[in-house]
Amino acid sequence: MKLLKLVPDNTNIKFLKLRIPFFVLSIVLIVGSWAAVLTNGLNFGVDFAGGQEVRMTFTERQTAPIASLRELVGSLGYGEPAVQEFGAPNQVSVRVPLPEGAEDTPGAATAIGARVIDTISAEYPDARTDGNDTVSGKVAGEFRDSAILALLGAMLAVALYIWVRFEWQFGAGALFALFHDVSVTLGLFALTQMEFSLQIVAAILAIIGYSLNDTVVVYDRIRENLKKYRKMPLGELFDLSVNETLARTVMTSLSLFVALIPLLIFGPPSLFGMVAAITVGLFIGTYSSVYMAGPLLIWMGVTSNSFVPQETAMDRQEKIARGEA
Amino acid sequence: MLEFPLWKKVLLWGLTLAASVLSLPSLFTVSGLDWPAALPNPQVNLGLDLAGGSHLLLEAKAGDVRAQRLENMEDTVRQLMRNASPRIRIGDVSTAGGRLSFILESPADIDRARGLIEPVMQGATTIREWDLAVVDGQRMVLTQTDAGVNQAIDDAMDSATEVVRRRIDELGTREPTIIRQGSTRIVVQVPGLEDPDALKRLLGQTAQLEFKLVDLNALPANVQAGIAPAGSQIFPYAPGTPQEGQFEAVRRLGGIRGDNLTGAQAGVDPQTNQNVVNITFDAQGGAKFAKLTTENTGKPFAIILDGQVLSAPNINEPIIGGSAQISGSFTPETANQLAIALRSGALPVPLAVVEERTVGPDLGKDSIRKGLLAMAIGSIAVIVLMIATYGRFGVYATAALVINVFMLLGVMALLGFTLTLPGIAGFVITIGAAVDANVLINERIREERARGRKVVAAVEAGYKEASRAIYDANVTNFIAGVALATFGTGPVRGFAVVLIIGIVTSVFAGVTLTRMWVAGWLRRARPNDITI
Numbered sequence: 001m002k003l004l005k006l007v008p009d010n011t012n013i014k015f016l017k018l019r020i021p022f023f024v025l026s027i028v029l030i031v032g033s034w035a036a037v038l039t040n041g042l043n044f045g046v047d048f049a050g051g052q053e054v055r056m057t058f059t060e061r062q063t064a065p066i067a068s069l070r071e072l073v074g075s076l077g078y079g080e081p082a083v084q085e086f087g088a089p090n091q092v093s094v095r096v097p098l099p100e101g102a103e104d105t106p107g108a109a110t111a112i113g114a115r116v117i118d119t120i121s122a123e124y125p126d127a128r129t130d131g132n133d134t135v136s137g138k139v140a141g142e143f144r145d146s147a148i149l150a151l152l153g154a155m156l157a158v159a160l161y162i163w164v165r166f167e168w169q170f171g172a173g174a175l176f177a178l179f180h181d182v183s184v185t186l187g188l189f190a191l192t193q194m195e196f197s198l199q200i201v202a203a204i205l206a207i208i209g210y211s212l213n214d215t216v217v218v219y220d221r222i223r224e225n226l227k228k229y230r231k232m233p234l235g236e237l238f239d240l241s242v243n244e245t246l247a248r249t250v251m252t253s254l255s256l257f258v259a260l261i262p263l264l265i266f267g268p269p270s271l272f273g274m275v276a277a278i279t280v281g282l283f284i285g286t287y288s289s290v291y292m293a294g295p296l297l298i299w300m301g302v303t304s305n306s307f308v309p310q311e312t313a314m315d316r317q318e319k320i321a322r323g324e325a
Numbered sequence: 326m327l328e329f330p331l332w333k334k335v336l337l338w339g340l341t342l343a344a345s346v347l348s349l350p351s352l353f354t355v356s357g358l359d360w361p362a363a364l365p366n367p368q369v370n371l372g373l374d375l376a377g378g379s380h381l382l383l384e385a386k387a388g389d390v391r392a393q394r395l396e397n398m399e400d401t402v403r404q405l406m407r408n409a410s411p412r413i414r415i416g417d418v419s420t421a422g423g424r425l426s427f428i429l430e431s432p433a434d435i436d437r438a439r440g441l442i443e444p445v446m447q448g449a450t451t452i453r454e455w456d457l458a459v460v461d462g463q464r465m466v467l468t469q470t471d472a473g474v475n476q477a478i479d480d481a482m483d484s485a486t487e488v489v490r491r492r493i494d495e496l497g498t499r500e501p502t503i504i505r506q507g508s509t510r511i512v513v514q515v516p517g518l519e520d521p522d523a524l525k526r527l528l529g530q531t532a533q534l535e536f537k538l539v540d541l542n543a544l545p546a547n548v549q550a551g552i553a554p555a556g557s558q559i560f561p562y563a564p565g566t567p568q569e570g571q572f573e574a575v576r577r578l579g580g581i582r583g584d585n586l587t588g589a590q591a592g593v594d595p596q597t598n599q600n601v602v603n604i605t606f607d608a609q610g611g612a613k614f615a616k617l618t619t620e621n622t623g624k625p626f627a628i629i630l631d632g633q634v635l636s637a638p639n640i641n642e643p644i645i646g647g648s649a650q651i652s653g654s655f656t657p658e659t660a661n662q663l664a665i666a667l668r669s670g671a672l673p674v675p676l677a678v679v680e681e682r683t684v685g686p687d688l689g690k691d692s693i694r695k696g697l698l699a700m701a702i703g704s705i706a707v708i709v710l711m712i713a714t715y716g717r718f719g720v721y722a723t724a725a726l727v728i729n730v731f732m733l734l735g736v737m738a739l740l741g742f743t744l745t746l747p748g749i750a751g752f753v754i755t756i757g758a759a760v761d762a763n764v765l766i767n768e769r770i771r772e773e774r775a776r777g778r779k780v781v782a783a784v785e786a787g788y789k790e791a792s793r794a795i796y797d798a799n800v801t802n803f804i805a806g807v808a809l810a811t812f813g814t815g816p817v818r819g820f821a822v823v824l825i826i827g828i829v830t831s832v833f834a835g836v837t838l839t840r841m842w843v844a845g846w847l848r849r850a851r852p853n854d855i856t857i
Contacts, residue, residue, distance in 0.1 A: 003856060004713040009775060055688070110678040114522060131374075131684040139382065139680045146812050154808030158801045165797055199747055202809055202817045206754060206824065209805035213761065213798040220794040248768040251714065252761045255707045259757030262702035263750060268692035270374075271750050278754065 006254070007247040015242050016235045019295040026180055026292055033187020040190040045197035046133050048147070050098040050140035052113040053133045057091045060126035064092040072123055078112055087269030091130070094120070098137050110134050147201045151182060154208050162212075166219055173296040174215050177288040181211045184284050185277060194273055203277035210256070210278075211285025214249055215293040221245050222297065234298050242290055253286050327785055327844035337841055341728055344830070347735030355693070367738040371516075372745030374816050375693055377686030378516035379524060383676040385485065385509045390478050390674050391469060395420050398445075398455070398467060400578065402427070405441045413438055417464075425467040432463040442467070452476050478508060481673040486511050489676075491669035492527050511676065514815075521683045523662075531675045532666035534583030534604075534651075535629040536614070538621055539637055543574035563633035566654045573634045575627045581617055585610025589667035591660040600655035602664050603648065611647030619643040628653065630663070631675075696749035703753050704730075711760055715767045716856045721842050722763035725834040729759050732830040733823065742826075745819030755827030761798070762835035765791040771857050780855050781847055788840055795836060799828050 046053045058064045066083050069092065073081040079097045086093040096116055113134040120127050135143070155178045163171030185204055189196050221241040229237055260279045267275060351369040353360040360366055373380050399420060406413040414430040415438075429438055439457065442465070446455035454473025458466045486505050493501045493515065502514040518524060540557040549572055553559045558577045562568040588605040606614055617626070618640050627637040628651050635653030655663070707726065712719035733755065737744065770787030778786060806828065809821035 003716050004710075006714070009771075110525060110681055113681065114525075128687075129683075129685060130688040132681070133683075134678070134681040136677075136679040138384075150808045150812035154805050157804045157808065161801055161804060162797075198817050199820075201812070202747060202820050205805050205809045205812070206820075209802040209824070210754075210758065212801045212805070213758075216798045216801060217765065217794045220797060224790070244772065245768075247771070248764050251710075251764045251768070252758070255710055255760050255764070256754070256757035258706035258710060259703035259753050262706070263696075263699040263753045265699075266695055266702065267699040267750075267753075268695045268746060270692065270746060271696075274747060275750055275753075278750075 005247075006250050011243045011246055012239070013243060013246070014239055015290060016239050016295065016298075019291065019298075022291040023295055026288070029187070030180055030183045033183045033190070036187045036190035040193065042186070042190055042196040043193040045195040046095065046135045046140070047198040048140055048144050048196065050135050050137040052096045052098075052116055054094045054113070054117055054120070055086055055091065055130045055132065056094065056120065057088075057128045057130055058124060058126055059090075059128055061090050063089040065124070066092060069094060069120065072119060073116055076115065076119060078116075091269075098140075110136075143198060147198070150205060151201065151208075154205055155179065155182070158208065158212055162216070162219070166223060167302065169297050169300040169302045170219050172300060173293045174212060174219075176296055177215055177293040178208055178211060180288045180292050181207055181281060181284050185281050188280060189277075194276070197273065199271075199274040200277050203274045203281065206278055207281030207285055210282065211288060213252070214286050214289035217245050217248060218242060218289055218294060219297075222294070222302075226302070234302070238294050238298060242294060249286060249289075253282055256282055327781065327788075327840070327847065329841050329844055334841060337837060341732065341834075341838065344735040344739075345728060345731035347739050348731045348733075351734055351738050355697070367741075369734060369738045370741065370743040371689070371693075372743045372748065372815060372819050373514060373516060373682065373689075374684050374746040375689045375744065375749075376516045377518075377684050377689040378514065379518050379521040380680075380682040380815065381513040381515075381525070381528065381678050382506075382680035383489070383511045383513060383528060384679045385478070385482060385674040385676055387474070387478055387509055390481050391423060391474055393674070394469060394474070394477055395423065395425060398425050401445055402442060402467070403578065405445070406438065409437065409441060413441075423469070426460075427465060429463045429465065435459060435463065435465075438465060475508075478674075482509060482511070484670075485672050485674055485676060488670045488672050489513060489528060492665060493524070495665045495669060496524065496527070510679075517686060518683075521681075525678055525681070527662055527666060528676060529678065530662065530666045530672075531631045532663070532669075532671045533631050534586075534667060534671065535580055536583070536617065537575035537577075537580030537627050537629060538617075539625040539627055540574040540576050541624065548572050548574045560627065560629055560632060560634045563630065563635055563653065565659075566635065568634075573627050573637055575629070579617075580626075581610070581613045583610075583667065584671060585613075586667055586670075589664040591655075591657065591664040594650065594652065597652075599652055600657055600660040602651045602655070602660050602667065604651060604667060605648045608647070611645075614647070614649065615643060615645040619645070692746050692749070696746070696752075700749065700753050700756065704756055707756060707760060711763070715763070717846075718763070718767050718770070718839075718843070718855075718857050721839040722760055722767070722835065724842070725763065725831075725839050726756060726759055728838065729827070729831045729834040730756065732834065733827050736826050736830065737822070742822045743815065743819050744823070745816040747816050747820035748823045751820045751823030751827065755823060755831060759827065759831035759835055762791075762795045762832060763839060765795055766836070766839070767857060770855075774855070774857065780852055784843060784847065784855075788836070792836065795832065799832055803828050 064085065066085065070081060070083045073083070073094055073096060078099055082095040084093055085091065094116065096112060113132055117129055117132065121129070155175060159171045159175035159178070162174045182204055185207060189200065218241060221244055222238060225232070225237050225241050257279065260275055260282070263271065263275050264279060347367055350360045350366045354368060399418065402425065406415050413434045415427045416430055418427040429435060442457060446457060446467070447453055452472045453470055454476065456468045456470055458468070460466060482505055486503060489511055490503045493503065493513065498515050498518055500516060502512070504512045506512050513528070515524060540554060543554045543557060547554070548559060551559055551572065553574055556577055557574045559572050559574050562571050562573065583604065585607045586604050587607045590603050592601055592603050593599065594601045622640050622643055625637045625639045628635045635651060638652065704726070708723045711722045715722065730752070733752070766787050769791045770783050773783035773786045803825060806821050806825040810818055810825065
């Protein structure tokens with residue numbers, strides 16, 4: 001049987017040759033992402049902005065009356081509602097922001113929610129409420145805080161683990177690669193203005209985990225080769241390590257990709273944003289493992305001595321005492 | 326490395342079977358079959374986003390508890406001073422700034438007053454709940470201690486949780502989850518609820534029932550302008566009553582609370598044909614109510630619910646039987662709701678809904694169907710990719726993948742975890758990522774073969790050298806999973822649970838089980854070459 005080989009044996013791609021242009025590109029991506037986040041802002045869903053989101057199905061219509069819904073809900077005076085198709089043409093999600101000052105009134109958000117649903121149901125008797133999320137300003141603020149904490153905490157914790165298992169340069173390299181992944185994902189959400197919800201933060205945390213998978217595999221091979229080829233120049237050794245693990249990197253990314261695509265196409269609409277973020281993050285993470293995590297090691301001065309125990313003065317004396325030296 | 330003694334094989338297969346069998350009841354349920362009732366039935370709980378239902382987060386305002394305690398203390402102090410013999414006269418009573426302060430008309434009473442008040446400053450516990458200070462020799466100031474307020478909030482929330490439970494039980498829903506969260510919050514989860522609004526209205530009602538005498542001396546114009554005479558309070562009429570939009574002035578003190586009820590039933594008054602709620606007091610409440618109505622026959626009293634006047638009927642005769650009737654322009658539904666709320670007791674503190682998530686049952690079913698379809702297609706794609714790339718070793722990886730899914734489901738059922746919509750995404754990601762261990766191992770075997778190692782040595786080296794990276798990668802994933810689990814609400818936590826358990830089961834199946842299978846095959850077939 002002839003087996004499939006996606007990556008030919010003994011590839012020898014000179015990844016490092018392009019490290020400076022790619023590193024510049026990465027920096028540009030990070031800066032650009034944050035610029036997008038700061039200028040466009042993220043399109044926060046009710047989880048983070050507070051307010052009310054109703055999902056409805058119009059059972060006796062082919063398409064939902066989006067324009068008139070916008071007008072109807074807008075006339076309630078809670079500000080500009082976001083009405084969009086959700087899943088099927090006759091399904092919509094209606095999002096109403098929390099009015100100014102409602103943060104301090106605990107029951108305000110739910111009261112608005114009930115009124116939005118009642119108003120739409122009265123106008124369109126065939127509108128079936130599939131679900132609604134109502135989040136008060138206070139709870140939304142707590143979600144924002146805990147999201148930031150969870151992202152920072154996860155990044156620092158895994159970087160710390162890498163530091164303990166490898167060397168500080170590896171921890172710092174992994175942390176920077178993760179910062180890149182998180183930044184670019186945020187930037188994409190700022191650019192596309194896709195809804196940013198709790199699920200998206202969950203997706204970014206998953207991306208942190210899987211991006212690190214790649215980084216760890218490359219780092220592990222670098223460590224192994226540093227011990228094996230003591231005299232090899234670092235750049236060459238790095239290229240060798242990435243090439244040796246390239247087949248694995250491609251296979252794993254591909255298998256995760258083929259598992260995710262059906263979920264993106266056939267899966268429930270409420271998962272679309274989350275799965276899209278993870279799918280895109282998969283590529284960003286793989287790229288950063290090769291072009292950020294690796295070159296950073298070289299610049300931070302990893303040497304083969306990092307993993308070979310140094311002979312201390314005491315060791316030397318013991319050897320002399322045993323007559324070995 | 327490739328030696329597997331019999332006991333180890335038995336143990337590994339035993340673990341695999343045990344965990345996988347646990348997934349069967351859940352799989353039966355999902356496919357609509359009946360699991361035999363005689364057998365144990367561990368089930369994966371479906372989250373509200375899949376089963377349909379309501380999640381409510383209720384919050385009490387700490388300030389309300391403070392205000393309530395202050396009011397009670399004022400009542401207590403006035404009563405103590407009045408009942409002292411000889412009576413201690415006080416004046417300039419104020420509760421401004423969250424403190425109770427008053428002046429003794431005669432400074433000589435200071436020690437007697439202190440002696441009376443000090444016992445009530447200490448609650449049922451050993452915590453000192455109030456601080457007492459004397460200013461200028463005759464003004465006494467009572468301040469609530471933080472410990473006292475915290476204790477009071479804690480007690481209030483405990484009994485509020487109980488009341489919420491009783492009210493939801495009255496709705497007759499199945500398996501509600503009611504948990505206190507933090508210091509001032511209660512999480513309520515009710516699966517498969519037909520009318521979430523009814524639940525919200527029921528929980529939104531504090532059901533604090535009061536009977537207070539109408540202040541007949543108040544000038545109507547002042548009352549409507551919101552100006553209360555000394556010693557009186559002004560309450561608005563409840564929406565839906567004929568007097569809606571008007572106000573009523575009532576005497577602040579001397580009324581009674583509807584705390585001491587033994588029953589409440591919705592009914593119809595045979596004479597007026599109005600919807601009413603019939604309430605029954607316990608012995609203590611009945612006695613108080615009898616006293617109030619006896620002493621004030623012929624005068625009107627206001628029936629106040631949660632700060633709104635329902636009605637202000639005349640007391641035609643003393644009511645001494647311990648039961649009374651509340652009228653207030655009810656519909657049959659609102660009468661029934663009030664009856665439930667009164668039966669289950671008043672909430673010691675008002676609760677507001679600060680987060681609500683409701684999912685209709687149809688949407689949940691649709692999500693499960695779509696999620697399972699996507700999972701099936703994704704699994705087939707991964708399986709095809711693995712077998713096409715690694716041949717026999719791909720078949721092992723596939724078998725491990727299938728077992729991994731069953732074990733993951735089984736462990737979740739055993740530990741009673743909840744499968745949520747993001748959890749389905751977690752399953753798909755686990756399927757895609759679980760083969761990473763096999764990819765690492767198989768690629769390493771390829772490499773070792775390419776370097777000229779013999780089959781057994783190459784396989785041994787493949788498992789040994791790859792395990793380091795597998796270990797590190799999974800630990801870092803685990804850390805990210807823990808960060809996920811500590812964050813967000815139920816659905817996101819369901820995602821974390823699947824990822825974390827998936828890490829454990831996929832390493833077990835992908836590394837340990839496949840090694841056993843590969844070892845067995847190598848020993849039986851003794852191949853000189855392998856296709857990988």
